[in-house]
Amino acid sequence: xSELAFQRARSPEAKQVREQAILAAARTLxxxxxxxxxxxxxxxxxxxxxxxxxxRYFETREQIFLALTAEGWRxxxxxxxxxxxxxxxxxxxxxxxxxxGTLAARPLFCDLLAQAPLNLERNVSIESVRSFKLMTLxxxxxxxxxxxxxxxxxEAQAVDTVATATGMAGALWQMASPGPRxxxxxxxxxRLSHAVVEVEPRLTRVLTAYLTGLGVESAAxx
Amino acid sequence: xSELAFQRARSPEAKQVREQAILAAARTLxxxxxxxxxxxxxxxxxxxxxxxxxxRYFETREQIFLALTAEGWRxxxxxxxxxxxxxxxxxxxxxxxxxxGTLAARPLFCDLLAQAPLNLERNVSIESVRSFKLMTLxxxxxxxxxxxxxxxxxEAQAVDTVATATGMAGALWQMASPGPRxxxxxxxxxRLSHAVVEVEPRLTRVLTAYLTGLGVESAAxx
Numbered sequence: 179x180s181e182l183a184f185q186r187a188r189s190p191e192a193k194q195v196r197e198q199a200i201l202a203a204a205r206t207l208x209x210x211x212x213x214x215x216x217x218x219x220x221x222x223x224x225x226x227x228x229x230x231x232x233x234r235y236f237e238t239r240e241q242i243f244l245a246l247t248a249e250g251w252r253x254x255x256x257x258x259x260x261x262x263x264x265x266x267x268x269x270x271x272x273x274x275x276x277x278x279g280t281l282a283a284r285p286l287f288c289d290l291l292a293q294a295p296l297n298l299e300r301n302v303s304i305e306s307v308r309s310f311k312l313m314t315l316x317x318x319x320x321x322x323x324x325x326x327x328x329x330x331x332x333e334a335q336a337v338d339t340v341a342t343a344t345g346m347a348g349a350l351w352q353m354a355s356p357g358p359r360x361x362x363x364x365x366x367x368x369r370l371s372h373a374v375v376e377v378e379p380r381l382t383r384v385l386t387a388y389l390t391g392l393g394v395e396s397a398a399x400x
Numbered sequence: 401x402s403e404l405a406f407q408r409a410r411s412p413e414a415k416q417v418r419e420q421a422i423l424a425a426a427r428t429l430x431x432x433x434x435x436x437x438x439x440x441x442x443x444x445x446x447x448x449x450x451x452x453x454x455x456r457y458f459e460t461r462e463q464i465f466l467a468l469t470a471e472g473w474r475x476x477x478x479x480x481x482x483x484x485x486x487x488x489x490x491x492x493x494x495x496x497x498x499x500x501g502t503l504a505a506r507p508l509f510c511d512l513l514a515q516a517p518l519n520l521e522r523n524v525s526i527e528s529v530r531s532f533k534l535m536t537l538x539x540x541x542x543x544x545x546x547x548x549x550x551x552x553x554x555e556a557q558a559v560d561t562v563a564t565a566t567g568m569a570g571a572l573w574q575m576a577s578p579g580p581r582x583x584x585x586x587x588x589x590x591r592l593s594h595a596v597v598e599v600e601p602r603l604t605r606v607l608t609a610y611l612t613g614l615g616v617e618s619a620a621x622x
Contacts, residue, residue, distance in 0.1 A: 295574040349567030391613030
């Protein structure tokens, strides 16, 4: 990198441009190869920086992916709440379909949802985790507002629902995306047909039964 | 290691003894530190072998932990089916409590359930994955038999149920076990109280609602 480029990046705008370029490179690589296989060196190479220069903008590889996870939460929540807000009424099955559909449409976010507690949150500063958690809890509250309006869920039920939706989206995505070598194995051995997982239909079924059951419990309690 | 020890390990019995010692060391280390932080070097040191000698018994670090995951599946399934088999009848809430209780009683298994698709299955031979998958599908079928008898679940519903129970157990365990640094953060910042996760009560609530909802759907279809 030239001396001039370094100087430019000292202004707040230039710093932001550089950060966005790093995030875009990480996003593209992770979309193509899966989060697991993307290293800091790969990201630096894709964005045309030295690894040491890249570490002026982000603490660690994990902080880059935690920033993409935060972006995923905001975009998913906006989409989901936008859809739900347009419905005067909805059944548990309809809400389940919207939640599952908006998650399954974001494979990188599903991948990141499983990676975040396992890897990403453990290799960044405490302050990065704090602001990440506060952001997600804010989105959970926003989604909870719609779930309360449409299905009468309590705050605790809404927190459980978002944890179930995001936890299962992450787990199912990992099961559904075992890499080409294992996908070929599952397809070639008929005894392993149950090992083939499709995220959206299974997540829809699980959330439909779950939200239906919550409704039954609320009716019994009410 | 002495020449004599090497020779002993050539008999099938001695080989098995050595394998069991390696698994026991990995189990103890992972119980204490979490699967994520245990390296092949740690395991070799704990069992008193050179890393290169250890690789005569297992392909990779991941194969060791996949063997512990397989052991966890067999033990969990035996416990769960043993409990369910003793019940002539059970409500969805009772079945949910047994599933959640037997999973939450196995923290290492919960940790491994999240690690398996993300990391373990991706760094072992195809044949290791095939036999691991066939074993888990056999246990799923066995659990499914009890779920069919007690709650009338279909085979597909039973597969979904076990995927939900194990997927959520893995995801919730990871959220509940963020390491001492983050646990301290969540406890110290009242805005983060919802980030504190307790595996067993949440898993019980989620599975109760889910199994209740499945029952409602079956009744409506039947």
